[in-house]
Amino acid sequence: MGNLGVTQPSASVGNYLKAVWETAGSGAASTKGVADRLSVSSASVTNMFARLQVMGLALYEPYRGASLTRRGLAEALRLVRRHRLIETFLLEHLGYSWEDVHEEAERLEHAVSDEFTERLAELLGHPERDPHGAPIPASDGALPPEDSQPLSGTEAGGRFIVSRVENRDPAVLTSLRGLGLVPGRALRVREVRALDGVVTAEDEGGVSHVLGAPLARSIQVRHRV
Amino acid sequence: MGNLGVTQPSASVGNYLKAVWETAGSGAASTKGVADRLSVSSASVTNMFARLQVMGLALYEPYRGASLTRRGLAEALRLVRRHRLIETFLLEHLGYSWEDVHEEAERLEHAVSDEFTERLAELLGHPERDPHGAPIPASDGALPPEDSQPLSGTEAGGRFIVSRVENRDPAVLTSLRGLGLVPGRALRVREVRALDGVVTAEDEGGVSHVLGAPLARSIQVRHRV
DNA sequence: AGATAATTTTAGTCCTGTCTAATATTACGA
DNA sequence: TCGTAATATTAGACAGGACTAAAATTATCT
Numbered sequence: 001m002g003n004l005g006v007t008q009p010s011a012s013v014g015n016y017l018k019a020v021w022e023t024a025g026s027g028a029a030s031t032k033g034v035a036d037r038l039s040v041s042s043a044s045v046t047n048m049f050a051r052l053q054v055m056g057l058a059l060y061e062p063y064r065g066a067s068l069t070r071r072g073l074a075e076a077l078r079l080v081r082r083h084r085l086i087e088t089f090l091l092e093h094l095g096y097s098w099e100d101v102h103e104e105a106e107r108l109e110h111a112v113s114d115e116f117t118e119r120l121a122e123l124l125g126h127p128e129r130d131p132h133g134a135p136i137p138a139s140d141g142a143l144p145p146e147d148s149q150p151l152s153g154t155e156a157g158g159r160f161i162v163s164r165v166e167n168r169d170p171a172v173l174t175s176l177r178g179l180g181l182v183p184g185r186a187l188r189v190r191e192v193r194a195l196d197g198v199v200t201a202e203d204e205g206g207v208s209h210v211l212g213a214p215l216a217r218s219i220q221v222r223h224r225v
Numbered sequence: 226m227g228n229l230g231v232t233q234p235s236a237s238v239g240n241y242l243k244a245v246w247e248t249a250g251s252g253a254a255s256t257k258g259v260a261d262r263l264s265v266s267s268a269s270v271t272n273m274f275a276r277l278q279v280m281g282l283a284l285y286e287p288y289r290g291a292s293l294t295r296r297g298l299a300e301a302l303r304l305v306r307r308h309r310l311i312e313t314f315l316l317e318h319l320g321y322s323w324e325d326v327h328e329e330a331e332r333l334e335h336a337v338s339d340e341f342t343e344r345l346a347e348l349l350g351h352p353e354r355d356p357h358g359a360p361i362p363a364s365d366g367a368l369p370p371e372d373s374q375p376l377s378g379t380e381a382g383g384r385f386i387v388s389r390v391e392n393r394d395p396a397v398l399t400s401l402r403g404l405g406l407v408p409g410r411a412l413r414v415r416e417v418r419a420l421d422g423v424v425t426a427e428d429e430g431g432v433s434h435v436l437g438a439p440l441a442r443s444i445q446v447r448h449r450v
Numbered sequence: 451a452g453a454t455a456a457t458t459t460t461a462g463t464c465c466t467g468t469c470t471a472a473t474a475t476t477a478c479g480a
Numbered sequence: 481t482c483g484t485a486a487t488a489t490t491a492g493a494c495a496g497g498a499c500t501a502a503a504a505t506t507a508t509c510t
Contacts, residue, residue, distance in 0.1 A: 031489085046490085063474095267457075268500080
């Protein structure tokens with residue numbers, strides 16, 4: 001994850017790199033996908049895709065989308081690492097609440113240096129996951145293995161532990177926290193309704209939760225051991 | 226120091242506001258003064274002075290320099306507060322060395338929110354001074370009273386305590402730290418040579434320090450009680 | 451006071467990153 | 481497979497911030 005002699009990409013460029021990384025499954029990111037994620041016009045995305053290509057950070061084929069080069073991927077993961085470490089710090093040391101850490105980290109990740117990042121990792125004890133359960137890339141970009149699946153893809157009767165909540169909306173996160181649907185919570189799935197994807201799951205206190213498809217998709221769980 | 230409904234000035238605008246504040250004694254800041262401090266061309270400064278005026282952050286009279294309005298001053302002090310709190314945090318919690326905190330804080334001050342700042346102040350115990358002895362403005366912009374004077378302006382025979390070191394150059398700071406010329410150090414002034422402003426002072430260990438005029442000007446001391 | 455030096459401003463250019471409107475391409479449903 | 485809907489791209493504009501070169505103003509020194 002070195003950065004030898006290379007100019008730091010601007011915050012904008014960094015945001016596009018992250019968006020491409022998050023949007024592209026294992027292929028190329030679409031213009032619209034990135035535009036929606038960044039709340040920016042499609043024209044802006046087309047423009048940036050071309051620039052990322054010139055900068056050697058992405059491969060771009062018109063109408064086919066963009067995918068990161070090794071360098072682009074390294075840069076994206078560096079930002080993701082910063083973001084998730086900062087979120088952890090905000091929650092654990094500054095008393096931020098779960099739903100507020102994302103926004104602050106979003107700005108800070110572009111301002112901190114590698115030195116800051118590594119010192120922060122040290123202070124935090126080199127955590128593997130952030131407060132939402134998202135894996136924190138190592139300083140060389142390595143991601144811890146993922147053993148989770150979305151709640152929406154489980155089967156009735158299964159017993160799980162919430163491992164991650166993938167949602168940036170503070171209002172949604174506040175609600176989920178209120179319901180106790182945070183990483184670590186044990187759940188037993190009662191029903192995954194084929195009709196509309198609504199999932200019904202019961203927590204250890206016997207409380208039943210009914211979750212619409214989008215929510216069920218953003219809650220990741222892993223099998224209980 | 227509120228920020229109600231007001232768009233956050235960009236990092237650039239913020240840097241100019243700080244530079245005007247630091248440059249203008251109790252009058253107006255000159256184009257060249259600000260240009261030198263920010264390492265930017267004079268033309269850029271003229272341009273920004275005009276824009277600050279339009280934004281209501283400064284008063285600008287061509288060829289006469291710029292001075293901050295109440296709003297501009299409040300914004301500048303807000304950044305200074307952030308900067309100095311961040312420096313303190315870097316040194317005390319992340320293990321940064323004295324000479325490295327400035328550069329990192331310079332970037333971070335534009336990325337943190339008021340909420341972050343106040344939580345950080347809380348974590349640090351609401352310090353009144355940063356690691357270099359510079360006063361930290363309160364959240365309402367109030368500055369602790371200044372009882373210091375530059376070492377260059379003292380008289381031979383006086384006994385002082387170093388209260389502040391005003392220099393951003395890491396190389397200079399490293400040297401001063403090596404000599405023990407940091408806030409808290411007791412000094413007895415031996416000579417302030419009229420000829421060239423060179424100051425000779427002795428510390429408690431009996432070590433004698435000879436300081437050129439520029440250095441002597443950047444070291445602030447207060448009378449020993 | 452006049453000449454020269456220092457400082458400032460103006461004029462014009464450039465780059466980044468955004469937008470809208472118009473056009474082109476691809477995907478999809480009948 | 482054809483027509484419409486969705487997606488993408490191009491073209492052109494604009495704001496923020498920076499620069500250089502040239503012109504103007506102020507300061508300084510004899």
